[in-house]
Amino acid sequence: MARDNNGPQSDSARPLELLLSRPPKERADASRNRATVLDAAARLFAAHGVEAVSMDQVAKAAGVGKGTLFRRFGDKSGLAAALLDARERVLQEAILYGPPPLGPGAGPAERLAAFVDAYLDYLLEHLAVIRMSETGSPGARYRIGAYRFWHRHVAILLGGTPDPDHSAHALLAALSAVHVTALLPELGERRIRAGVLRLARSLG
Structure with missing residues (x-):
């Protein structure tokens, strides 16, 4: 199946184990920042619903800049x-x-x-x-x-x-x-x- 960045991808030639999601390798401080952001997002999503929470709110709750958040998570x-x-x-x-x-x-x-x-x-x-x-x-x-x-x-x-x-x-x-x-x-x-x-x- 031809690869298409906007559609389904089969990965039919790759062993299943290679597709196992793994946490990214990163510096200790980056790992702490990531955990802080994800913890803040989880709290906000649980309290207000996913649709009602903005990236600005997550950045503020996590104590990071909005630009940092977008660079890290897109x-x-x-x-x-x-x-x-x-x-x-x-x-x-x-x-x-x-x-x-x-x-x-x-x-x-x-x-x-x-x-x-x-x-x-x-x-x-x-x-x-x-x-x-x-x-x-x-x-x-x-x-x-x-x-x-x-x-x-x-x-x-x-x-x-x-x-x-x-x-x-x-x-x-x-x-x-x-x-x-x-x-x-x-x-x-x-x-x-x-x-x-x-x-x-x-x-x-």
Whole structure:
């Protein structure tokens, strides 16, 4: 699949372990500043909602300049993605090294169902922040390193289908934060979960 900075990227030739998100290597003072900013953002998002918080407010609460914040995180979607990094790593490591069926040792169909359940748990717990990380700019969702990990994992599990890359994108589309946010008031969590599991079974 051709690479496109504004659209889905398959990373089909890269081992899944290489796509595991890792905290950036940085100086101790830079690491402390990053932690201070992320802590301030988490507090403000929890208190006021993601949409209502500006980058100016985060910079003020963290005691850093607005320019520093933008240079470090790019925009609010970049800040949201950084805030989610630790949560994503927990799920990624469970997929790579944890017990079955989410981790290795179960069949592809069982692992795919376990992934859908685990990802929905993660998504629903952090829905507003994930939505911000995915929608801050056109195609933002597909540039996030975590998306490439989820896509690669699902494509591997769908390896026996005619087009695993496309099927993986189709399943992940049903797990986008915007899609789930729109359906949640009408369908509720149980129907959404059941519907995505049906879709996973049909793709596999």
